[in-house]
Structure formats: C-alpha cells, structure tokens
Amino acid sequence: MSLWEYANPVKFLGLSERVMPWLWGFAAACLGVGLIWGFFFTPDDFRQGSTVKIIYLHVPAAFMAIQAWFMMLVVSLIWIIRRHHVSALAAKAAAPVGVVMTLIALVTGAIWGQPMWGTWWAWDPRLTSFLILFLFYLGYIALWEAIEDPDTAADLTSILCLVGTVFAVLSRYAVNFWNQGLHQGASLSLDKEENVADVFYIPLLVCMAGFVLLFLALVFYRTGTEIRVRRTRALIAREGRGAAAQVEGA
Amino acid sequence: MIPDLGKYADAVLSAYAVSIALLVGIVALSLWRGRRVRAQMVEAEKRAGRNG
Amino acid sequence: MRALFLRDLVLALRAGGGFGLGLAFFLIVVVLVPFSVGPSSELLGRIAPGVLWLGALLACLLSLDRLLAVDWEDGALDLLATSPLPLEGVIAVKAAAHWVTTGLPLVLAAPVLGVLLNLAPQGYGVLVLSLALGTPALSMIGAFGAALTVGIKRGGLLMSLLVLPLYVPTLIFGAEAARRAAEGQDPATPLLFLAGITAGVLACMPFAAGAVLRVNLR
Amino acid sequence: MGGFCALSCSGSDIVMELSVTDLAVGRGGIPLLAGLSFGLARGRALxxxxxxxxxxxxxxRTVAGLQLPMAGRVEVGEDSVAYAAHADGLKAALSVAENLRFWAAVFGQSGIDAALRAFDLEPLAERRAGQLSAGQKRRLGLARLVVTGRPLWVLDEPTVSLDAASVAQFGAAVRAHxxxxxAALIATHIDLGLExxxxDVTPYRAAADAMAATDEAFL
Structure with a gap:
C-alpha cells in the first residue's frame, strides 16, 4: 500500500467517495459549532468591542488562502516530477477555493479595519500581500482556462505556480520593506500570545479546523469533478475523433 | 437571540453575511458543476457501452 | 547567439516598432499625469519617481506580446528550436534585445521626462541607476510571460495579468530607491535589493522560460 | 528494424541517418499514427x-524533435536534422542575403553563395524578403536548408507555391544533397523526380480505440 496508489484516477474517486461524507460532515459540524460559539457565546474585547467576532472568519480564511496556494505548489511539483494527472487536477480544483478564501480574508479585513483603523483599506503590508496573492490566483486560473490541451495547461500552470511562489514571497518582503503597516503581528501562534485569551482562542481553533475540513472536502469534490471531465473527454474522443475538444464545462 | 453587538453591529453582521455567502457560493457552484459533469459522464459511458 | 541578438535589433529598427513606440508611450504617459493630478509642481515633484517607474514598466509591457509571437507565427521559433542554440539561450538573447530596444531608451529618456515632472535635482542619478538596474529584470520576466502565452490567440491581455504581479518586487524597490534619493535619503538598501532581484531573475528565469517554451512548442 | 527497412537499407553496413522503431505519434493527446518503423540511410530519400x-x-515534427513520441523510438544523430515546414520563418524586413546569413550563423556555418546559387536567388539577394513572391519566398525557405549544413532534411510539403521550373530546381537541390x-524525409503529393x-502512412493510422497516453488513465 503506497500513497501513490491514489494517484490513479479511479482509485482516487473510490477513496474520495469513502472519505467525502466524513469530510463534509465534520466540516459542517466544526464550522457550525465554531461560528455559533464565536458569534453568540464569546465576550466582546475590551478594546475592539464586538468586532473581535470577525476573527473567527478572518483568521481561518487568511490561513487557508496561504495554505491553498502552498498545497497547489506541492501538487504542482508532484505533477512536474511524477506526472500524476490527479495531482495536476487537484491544483486546478484548489485554485478557485483559494480565491474565495483570499476574498473572505480581504473583505472581512476591510470591514474590520473600518471601525478599528477608521479606513476600509490601508496599504498595509499584510493587506497588500493578500491583494497580490489574489492577483496571482486570478492569473493562475486564467491560464488554466486559456489553454485547451489539458497536459500543456497542467505543465504551464505548474511552472507558473512555482515562479509565482518565489515572487509572492519576494513581494511579501518587498511590501514589508515598503510600508511598516498598521496590522497587528500574527495574533495566533502555537504558544498563544497573550493578546488572544482562551475564551477567543478555543472557538477560533474550532473554526480553523472547520475551514481546513471544508477546504479538503471542496478540493476532493472538485478534483473528482475534474477527473470526470477528463474521463468524459476521453470517452468522447474514443467515440469519434475531433469531437474531443468540446466537452461542456471543461 | 442575537447578542448585543453594540455600535459595531453593522460591521460584524456584514462580515458574517459576506463570508457565509461566499462560502455557500463556492460550495453551491462546485456541487452544481459536479452534478452536471457527472451526468455528462454517465451519458458518455452509456453511449460507449452501447457501441463497444 | 550573437546573430540572433543582432537580427532582433535590426528587426526592431527596421520595423519601427521597437525604439520608437515604447519611448513615445512613455512620453505620453508622463505628459498625461499632470493633466490627471493637476499642475502643482510640489505634488508632481513628490510623485515623479513613482510615475517615471510606472511609465517605464508599462512601456516595457507594451512591446512584450510581440517578443515571441512574431517568431511563433512565421515558424522561426520552430526552426530555432531545431537549431543548435539552446532555447534558454534564445529566450535570454531575445530578452536582452528587448531590453536594448525598449528598456535602454527608457533609462536614457527618464531624466528628460523627470524635468517635466519637476523631479528634485538630487534624484536624477539614482533614478537612472535604479531604472538601469531594474529594467533588465522587467524584460526577462516579460519574456517568461511571453513564453507562457505564446500559443494562445489574443494572449496579450492574459500576459499582462500574469506578468504584472511578477513585477511587484522590482517596482517597489526601484521606485523606493528613486523616491528616497529625491527626498535626500540614502537609497543604498533598496538599490541593493533591486540589484539582487535582477541578478536572481537573470540567472533563473531563462530556465523557467525555456521549459515553458518547450512545452508550448510540442 | 521494421518491415520498411528492407526497402531503404539494402545492406547492413550502411550508415543510418535516421531509424524509427515502433513509433506512435499524436497531437493534442490524440494518437494519429502508430506502429511506424523505418530507416533512412545516407544518400537516400524517403x-x-x-x-x-x-x-x-x-x-x-516528432522526427525533428519538436514533440515527443507517444511511444517507440526515434534515433537520429545529435544536431543532424534541418526542419522546414509550411512557415518559413523569414523576416520580411530583412533582405534575402541577410535572412540566409542569419540562419547560417545560427547553425554555425558561413557562406551563403552555394545556397543562393542552388535556388537561383542571386539576382534577388539584396531584395527585402517582404517583397518576394510566394514562390520566391518558398525558394528562400528551402535555401535555408542548404546553409544549415545538416545531413538530414525533414521537409513538410516543400513544393507548395512552387512552379514547375522551381520544383525541378528543388529536386536538383535535394539530389545534390x-x-x-x-538524407531527406519529405512529405509531398507531387513527383519530385527523385529516386x-x-x-504511405495510411495503414499506420492509429486504431480508433487506441487511447491517448494522456487520457487512458481515465478510462
């Protein structure tokens, strides 16, 4: 039993059929519990008032926005090195989810920033970095959409993901240098800085777990969809050559 | 039922509304496309089964 | 390699698309800025380094979609791929020719346009230096973007979407160096970062671009 | 070596310029030809x-190394292929001589006179390539083959837009080569007057149910 066995599309579909109900279930449970707990049963922060409740969306979304890109990087590398189709399709499947996470982080950040900093948007390094990450996601998805041949698209987007990662990190340092910023330092780390008290910390962890599970469920489901698109394409190509390119939803 | 959010009620509620709408949106979009693609695949498989 | 470089230069000269257009575009952007933000010389002087950098960046972007597309359409790229030249070298040489035909004229014209924008006198040297250090990276990154989108019809817009985020670090450090110098601060740190990025890009990007081009040619 | 070899290589000591073994090629993940085997010896055309x-x-394109075979092997000497397709890669803004000199330099050769003479391009040498007629352009594109100095010519429909005299000229150039x-591998419909x-690739068409390597994992 090797992990690579699941690089076979059929095996992967079988695995995801078995795993997905659990993922969806736990994701819904964690998100439900975490968000309700955070929204209804946590006290207001003495400085930030009730806006502190936004943390249960903002921080997990920001976390997942970065993790989604990181996951795309890993599966892109797997595609480049081992040529498993499932991994290329998983990268394609994850990108729109990453976009949504980035968007949530940006929007909740803006809504939070308005009462706290008195402005919807500041060219703060963290906000700016997320905006740049958002642009990278858009470019990545646009490249997937623009290329017809699936293997060519997988190759090109993988290299773009690699190069993009380097430049995203460079940009992060560049904007740090460029503007020192208003944003508080990372308010969440494993050793629990004092500015996040237990009352906030535990529901936040539950929400983080919920976001991770939701992301996994979505990626599994969407990868399955991409595999089915390819299978449909292959079946049609076998049926009559030439009609292959026009698979709806491809 | 809704806790007292004080003067920041608008901000907190809109943040939750937007985020949940986006999450529901991506889930619904994924499910909708997944269903459609699955139906197409079943269709193609049926045809392939008939012909060969 | 030398032949390819010279050929690209001659083509840019004869077709008139290289030297002239980018420079004219740069000029127009710079001229339009006062119309949009007002003629206050104090304000113009403050934003001059940033405007000049942005103008140079856009002028550079303008000519990128023809960098490989012409050779792709007339089949020359296929022939070059079967020639003894490595594709990485082809890309690097074409990027170098692109820099000489667009980047270099922009570097030389920037001080003149700085006068139009009321740039502070102490800023000229570092502005030219930062552009000279930064624009080669813009050409090389752009060549990567051109290689990515070479097979796509109407790939120009997509290429801008892919390339512009990659320009962020270069733009930040370049404009920051020019701004600091204009304000009388020490520009050494951003200049060093800028030079580092350019060196890294020139060293690594030809390989990424060559790999991408090989995928597109097959 | 496959069945076709018997035709093209009569002796075992002949130096092979190209040998293709059980080759399958395809475009966009769809296989087109499969099971091709042939060899091409020096001094021969196929x-x-x-x-x-x-x-x-x-x-x-696969033989020229521009794309990878889906299966099988292509053996050619390193840097031995000169490829010419429908597009000539000519620059309209450069003169005939400049175009040729560029390709000669890229391939590490010098001297373009022989190529100009072979295709009767001497009177046009200083003319811009953009001002040539379609047939003249085509001749220039073929003259490029001469300046590459490469032994194996891989030609895709070389005689498109050539008149009878030019076809004969081309035939002569190939014979000289x-x-x-x-050696030369030529896809063409007309008789070039070559020995x-x-x-005929028709029998080698990939079977309808032979699935693309890229897609078979999904079936």
Missing part, C-alpha cells in the same frame, strides 16, 4: 504520402 490530417506533419551523403522510396 517520401511520405497520405491524405490530409493523416499525421504526416506530426510525424515530421543526397549526392553529398545527406526515392515511398511510404
């Missing part, structure tokens, strides 16, 4: 025939 869309161009120990073997 003409490929087959209807449009049968995969001749794809086969030539073969006479110097070169060449003919390979």
């Amino acid at each position: 003409v490929l025939r087959g209807p449009n869309g049968s995969g001749k161009t794809t086969l030539l 073969l006479g110097h120990g070169g 060449a073997d003919v390979l």
Whole structure:
C-alpha cells in the first residue's frame, strides 16, 4: 500500500467517495459549532468591542488562502516530477477555493479595519500581500482556462505556480520593506500570545479546523469533478475523433 | 437571540453575511458543476457501452 | 547567439516598432499625469519617481506580446528550436534585445521626462541607476510571460495579468530607491535589493522560460 | 528494424541517418499514427504520402524533435536534422542575403553563395524578403536548408507555391544533397523526380480505440 496508489484516477474517486461524507460532515459540524460559539457565546474585547467576532472568519480564511496556494505548489511539483494527472487536477480544483478564501480574508479585513483603523483599506503590508496573492490566483486560473490541451495547461500552470511562489514571497518582503503597516503581528501562534485569551482562542481553533475540513472536502469534490471531465473527454474522443475538444464545462 | 453587538453591529453582521455567502457560493457552484459533469459522464459511458 | 541578438535589433529598427513606440508611450504617459493630478509642481515633484517607474514598466509591457509571437507565427521559433542554440539561450538573447530596444531608451529618456515632472535635482542619478538596474529584470520576466502565452490567440491581455504581479518586487524597490534619493535619503538598501532581484531573475528565469517554451512548442 | 527497412537499407553496413522503431505519434493527446518503423540511410530519400490530417506533419515534427513520441523510438544523430515546414520563418524586413546569413550563423556555418546559387536567388539577394513572391519566398525557405549544413532534411510539403521550373530546381537541390551523403524525409503529393522510396502512412493510422497516453488513465 503506497500513497501513490491514489494517484490513479479511479482509485482516487473510490477513496474520495469513502472519505467525502466524513469530510463534509465534520466540516459542517466544526464550522457550525465554531461560528455559533464565536458569534453568540464569546465576550466582546475590551478594546475592539464586538468586532473581535470577525476573527473567527478572518483568521481561518487568511490561513487557508496561504495554505491553498502552498498545497497547489506541492501538487504542482508532484505533477512536474511524477506526472500524476490527479495531482495536476487537484491544483486546478484548489485554485478557485483559494480565491474565495483570499476574498473572505480581504473583505472581512476591510470591514474590520473600518471601525478599528477608521479606513476600509490601508496599504498595509499584510493587506497588500493578500491583494497580490489574489492577483496571482486570478492569473493562475486564467491560464488554466486559456489553454485547451489539458497536459500543456497542467505543465504551464505548474511552472507558473512555482515562479509565482518565489515572487509572492519576494513581494511579501518587498511590501514589508515598503510600508511598516498598521496590522497587528500574527495574533495566533502555537504558544498563544497573550493578546488572544482562551475564551477567543478555543472557538477560533474550532473554526480553523472547520475551514481546513471544508477546504479538503471542496478540493476532493472538485478534483473528482475534474477527473470526470477528463474521463468524459476521453470517452468522447474514443467515440469519434475531433469531437474531443468540446466537452461542456471543461 | 442575537447578542448585543453594540455600535459595531453593522460591521460584524456584514462580515458574517459576506463570508457565509461566499462560502455557500463556492460550495453551491462546485456541487452544481459536479452534478452536471457527472451526468455528462454517465451519458458518455452509456453511449460507449452501447457501441463497444 | 550573437546573430540572433543582432537580427532582433535590426528587426526592431527596421520595423519601427521597437525604439520608437515604447519611448513615445512613455512620453505620453508622463505628459498625461499632470493633466490627471493637476499642475502643482510640489505634488508632481513628490510623485515623479513613482510615475517615471510606472511609465517605464508599462512601456516595457507594451512591446512584450510581440517578443515571441512574431517568431511563433512565421515558424522561426520552430526552426530555432531545431537549431543548435539552446532555447534558454534564445529566450535570454531575445530578452536582452528587448531590453536594448525598449528598456535602454527608457533609462536614457527618464531624466528628460523627470524635468517635466519637476523631479528634485538630487534624484536624477539614482533614478537612472535604479531604472538601469531594474529594467533588465522587467524584460526577462516579460519574456517568461511571453513564453507562457505564446500559443494562445489574443494572449496579450492574459500576459499582462500574469506578468504584472511578477513585477511587484522590482517596482517597489526601484521606485523606493528613486523616491528616497529625491527626498535626500540614502537609497543604498533598496538599490541593493533591486540589484539582487535582477541578478536572481537573470540567472533563473531563462530556465523557467525555456521549459515553458518547450512545452508550448510540442 | 521494421518491415520498411528492407526497402531503404539494402545492406547492413550502411550508415543510418535516421531509424524509427515502433513509433506512435499524436497531437493534442490524440494518437494519429502508430506502429511506424523505418530507416533512412545516407544518400537516400524517403517520401511520405497520405491524405490530409493523416499525421504526416506530426510525424515530421516528432522526427525533428519538436514533440515527443507517444511511444517507440526515434534515433537520429545529435544536431543532424534541418526542419522546414509550411512557415518559413523569414523576416520580411530583412533582405534575402541577410535572412540566409542569419540562419547560417545560427547553425554555425558561413557562406551563403552555394545556397543562393542552388535556388537561383542571386539576382534577388539584396531584395527585402517582404517583397518576394510566394514562390520566391518558398525558394528562400528551402535555401535555408542548404546553409544549415545538416545531413538530414525533414521537409513538410516543400513544393507548395512552387512552379514547375522551381520544383525541378528543388529536386536538383535535394539530389545534390543526397549526392553529398545527406538524407531527406519529405512529405509531398507531387513527383519530385527523385529516386526515392515511398511510404504511405495510411495503414499506420492509429486504431480508433487506441487511447491517448494522456487520457487512458481515465478510462
């Protein structure tokens, strides 16, 4: 039993059929519990008032926005090195989810920033970095959409993901240098800085777990969809050559 | 039922509304496309089964 | 390699698309800025380094979609791929020719346009230096973007979407160096970062671009 | 070596310029030709025939190394292929001589006079390539082959837009190339007046249910 066995599309579909109900279930449970707990049963922060409740969306979304890109990087590398189709399709499947996470982080950040900093948007390094990450996601998805041949698209987007990662990190340092910023330092780390008290910390962890599970469920489901698109394409190509390119939803 | 959010009620509620709408949106979009693609695949498989 | 470089230069000269257009575009952007933000010389002087950098960046972007597309359409790229030249070298040489035909004229014209924008006198040297250090990276990154989108019809817009985020670090450090110098601060740190990025890009990007081009040619 | 070799290589001591073993080629993940085996010896030409869309161009691109075979092997000497396709890669803004000199330099050769003479381009040498007629452009594109100095010419429909005299000229150029120990693989529909073997690719069409390597994992 090797992990690579699941690089076979059929095996992967079988695995995801078995795993997905659990993922969806736990994701819904964690998100439900975490968000309700955070929204209804946590006290207001003495400085930030009730806006502190936004943390249960903002921080997990920001976390997942970065993790989604990181996951795309890993599966892109797997595609480049081992040529498993499932991994290329998983990268394609994850990108729109990453976009949504980035968007949530940006929007909740803006809504939070308005009462706290008195402005919807500041060219703060963290906000700016997320905006740049958002642009990278858009470019990545646009490249997937623009290329017809699936293997060519997988190759090109993988290299773009690699190069993009380097430049995203460079940009992060560049904007740090460029503007020192208003944003508080990372308010969440494993050793629990004092500015996040237990009352906030535990529901936040539950929400983080919920976001991770939701992301996994979505990626599994969407990868399955991409595999089915390819299978449909292959079946049609076998049926009559030439009609292959026009698979709806491809 | 809704806790007292004080003067920041608008901000907190809109943040939750937007985020949940986006999450529901991506889930619904994924499910909708997944269903459609699955139906197409079943269709193609049926045809392939008939012909060969 | 030398032949390819010279050929690209001659083509840019004869077709008139290289030297002239980018420079004219740069000029127009710079001229339009006062119309949009007002003629206050104090304000113009403050934003001059940033405007000049942005103008140079856009002028550079303008000519990128023809960098490989012409050779792709007339089949020359296929022939070059079967020639003894490595594709990485082809890309690097074409990027170098692109820099000489667009980047270099922009570097030389920037001080003149700085006068139009009321740039502070102490800023000229570092502005030219930062552009000279930064624009080669813009050409090389752009060549990567051109290689990515070479097979796509109407790939120009997509290429801008892919390339512009990659320009962020270069733009930040370049404009920051020019701004600091204009304000009388020490520009050494951003200049060093800028030079580092350019060196890294020139060293690594030809390989990424060559790999991408090989995928597109097959 | 496969069945076709018997035609093209009569002796075992002949130096092979190209040998293809059980080759399958395809475009966009769809296989077009499969099970191809042939060899090409020095001094010989092989003409490929087959209807449009049968995969001749794809086969030539694979032999030239521009794309990877889906299966099988292509053995050619390193840096031995000169490829010419429908697009000539000519620059309209450069003169005939400049175009040729550029390609000669890229391939590490010098001297373009022989090439100009072979295709009767001497009177046009200083003319811009953009001002040439279609047939003249084509001749310039073929003259490029001469300046590459490469032994194996891989040509895709070389005689498009050539008149009868130019075709004869082209035939002569190929014969001269073969006479110097070169070889040529040509996809064409017309008779070039060459003493060449003919390979019809039609029987090698990939079977309808042969699935693309890229897609078979999904079936």
